[in-house]
Amino acid sequence: MTKPVSKVREAKLELYRKKGKIHAKAVSGRFNTLRWAMVWLTQIVFYGACWLQYDAVGGARQAILFDIAERKFHLFGLTLWPQDALLLAIALILAAMGLFLVTALAGRLFCGFVCPQTVYTMLFTWIEAKVEGDHLARLKLDQAPMSAEKLARRVTKHGLWLVLAGWTGFTFVGYFTPIRELAGHLATWNVGPWEGFWVLFYAAFTYVQAGFAREAVCQHMCPYSRFQGVMFDAGTRTVSYDVGRGEPRGKALQDMPAGDCIDCGVCVQVCPTGIDIRDGLQYQCINCGLCADACDEVMTKVAKPVGLIRFASELELTGTPRASGRPRLAVYGGLMAVFIGLGGWTLGQRSPLLVDVLRDRGSLAREGADGRIENAYTLKLMNLVEAPRDFEVAVSGLPGIDIVGTREFASEAGSVKAVQVTVSAPADGAGSGVRHIAFEIRAKQDPAARVVEKSTFFLP
Ligand code: SF4
Ligand code: SF4
Known part of the structure; x- marks a missing residue:
């Protein structure tokens, strides 16, 4: 006897977005330029600062070094010891407060412009575009059967990714063990087990996170995307679509003239997280502003004012006057001032x-x-x-x-x-x-x- 087929439709629980690899269209504009400026700035500091030397009394040493073996943190002329843990705690609290303040002011600016996940994804994607072509060429290559050309492009891309990931792992470990010595050890295949492990670990971590996981990290792994909302208020300026100006999108309706959005979809094509900003504020949005760059380009072409997508607050978009001040800004700013003062006092009281x-x-x-x-x-x-x-x-x-x-x-x-x-x-x-x-x-x-x-x- 056959069992009756259940007519009840199964409810699907989506724990992650089942979507293919996102190949975002390249875009130019002020936010893209700013993002690349931040990539240059952060990476020159990261890859370069560990090579700086400081002339200490006992001889030159690495200027910035978290010397785990000796349990000291050298920062140019300042050496911090485990007894200075309070200063480290204050520095971490200040960083967190700074992040909260920036988020309350302009949303996930950190995510879109300086987060290492964003920065390395940009670098890896840049390599990918140089080797495999623009977003359409990459899509075509993904769907094409394996061939000598596809294999050559894939091998080149992964080879370059591995070089960058390896150098990143080496640099990262070079902040914890003197980088010049580490370079010598690596050159002679004489690296210690822990140093070797951590270089490989961070290289693999960078390779996987920036080469494969990409925006999935921002959407499904990063806890910040989930609790950022608590720092927002109606005055927070995030990348937003001006519904009042843009809708109805596309062609004019019978009794209503068309809005400024021509429904070209370019803002979706350039989005590194693959979302449509016209659907409103979404936790997947990293506030990178690329959709704003793309839409500005479109608006310029159709001779309409730019800024259909822009950094704007809910109050600005709805034309609501601000009823009161923004106490959260005062709280975050006040706490930062208190901790800066506390840090300065602790440093001043520090006995040599x-x-x-x-x-x-x-x-x-x-x-x-x-x-x-x-x-x-x-x-x-x-x-x-x-x-x-x-x-x-x-x-x-x-x-x-x-x-x-x-x-x-x-x-x-x-x-x-x-x-x-x-x-x-x-x-x-x-x-x-x-x-x-x-x-x-x-x-x-x-x-x-x-x-x-x-x-x-x-x-x-
Ligand atoms: S880029 Fe601008 S005009 Fe094109 S779909 Fe997006 S919002 Fe509309
Ligand atoms: S919606 Fe716009 S700002 Fe948000 S992630 Fe996509 S491109 Fe960046």
Whole structure:
């Protein structure tokens, strides 16, 4: 017996857009020019900054280096240590606030103009266009059966992509390990396992993300596209289609004259994410402005004013007067000012010397040859400046308390040095028990590098 066929139509849940590869039409215009200017700017900085050298006291070193092995972050003359994590946290908060502020002002500007995903997709697409031709030629090539020419073009394209991805991976790792040494290691096939792994990992990551995933990252993987809406308000200027001016699109209707949109579809053809901006604000839109460039070109050809698609807010498009100010801008701007101030203050208060005092737990106290009581300590001297320092240690807190033996210690530039210090006090100076004392450590070359650390002295 056959089962009755269910008449119920299955509801389809689309977790991602099932669409072929997008081959966007090339377009020129002010936003395209601005995007390429940002590509040049960001990539000159990224590929170039890791090669800059800085003349530190101990010799030239890489100017920008997140030295993971030594747990230091060099930024020209400034060296940050793990103890400066607060500064890093402030920098990250500032970056987030800056992003929120820009988004509230002009939508996903970061996505359309400076996000690495956008920038590398542009570079990879540029290579693709140089090798395989314009968007129509690429579509044709995709559909054509494999041939010697197709194979040659594909091999050339992927070869160039791999070179760019490899150089990107190498450059990225060069910010975490000295890039000149890394280049030497790679040239002699003598690269360490972790360095090799991360170079390959970032190269593969770039190759896949920019060569294959492209706009899918912006649409389905990037969390920012999903929560950007909370930063928008009616005054946020995003790339928008002026419905009032453009509709009804195409030909004039019986009782209504045609709008300015001639329904040519060029704005859709140039969109790197394959959407139609005329459908309204969509989370897939990265605010790149290419559709605005394309439409301006069309409007110029049909002798109509440009700006049918433009950066405009909801209030501007609907002609609604602003009822009040924009508190979110004040909040983001205010928070940025607070964190800039906090960062500046933290940097100003930063001591060039940090000291940890550890009591020797093995023996609480011992009696010296002269009858005085001695306690032993380990002092961890962290010289945070890029210059050698001579540190002088003094102790106070008990009558007659003093350091036994050497009290001066030399420390190398940007180093941590553990030194043993013995302190003695008269046995009958202050009764028995635990007494509070203080170490004062100062750099002989720099009076500002002075630290007072509390500790205890045990008198039996
Ligand atoms: S490019 Fe301009 S005129 Fe052409 S379809 Fe898009 S909005 Fe309409
Ligand atoms: S709709 Fe326009 S602004 Fe948005 S992604 Fe497409 S081309 Fe860029």
